[in-house]
Amino acid sequence: MLLFLNTDQPHKAGWEGYDYLINWPMIDGNRTTVKQNAGGWNWREAGEATYRVEANELMIAVPRTAIGMTSTPVSFDFHWADNIQGTGDIEDFFLNGDSAPNRRFNYRYTTG
Numbered sequence: 001m002l003l004f005l006n007t008d009q010p011h012k013a014g015w016e017g018y019d020y021l022i023n024w025p026m027i028d029g030n031r032t033t034v035k036q037n038a039g040g041w042n043w044r045e046a047g048e049a050t051y052r053v054e055a056n057e058l059m060i061a062v063p064r065t066a067i068g069m070t071s072t073p074v075s076f077d078f079h080w081a082d083n084i085q086g087t088g089d090i091e092d093f094f095l096n097g098d099s100a101p102n103r104r105f106n107y108r109y110t111t112g
Helices: none
Strands: 002-006 020-026 031-037 043-054 057-061 075-082 098-100 107-110
Antiparallel strands (some): 002 075, 020 031, 031 043, 043 057
16 A cells, blocks of 8 residues: 655646655555655655555554654645556556555645
8 A cells, every 4th residue: 555645736736746755655554655755756765654454444644754844734645556567657646556645646734
């Protein structure tokens, strides 16, 4: 299950607007990777996040420092993708695996 973050709304940089990729790959049973886009479908290490799984729920705790969001308020778009082929083709979101929200839509998180 991959988590894509767009931290500079509207998207100005990154792969298809996504600046960070989380959980590709997992490190161990409670730590995973946070990667920052390095142009195209290229990603570099930006930090670590912790995660846990309970039944059919996945919870990921990403340090704000790892995604360059240390001040308040915080606002970012995000997209979940599961079982994509990792080819760097945005069509993977709707051709392979599962994606939420559907196709190229994003969820938005904003603090007050």
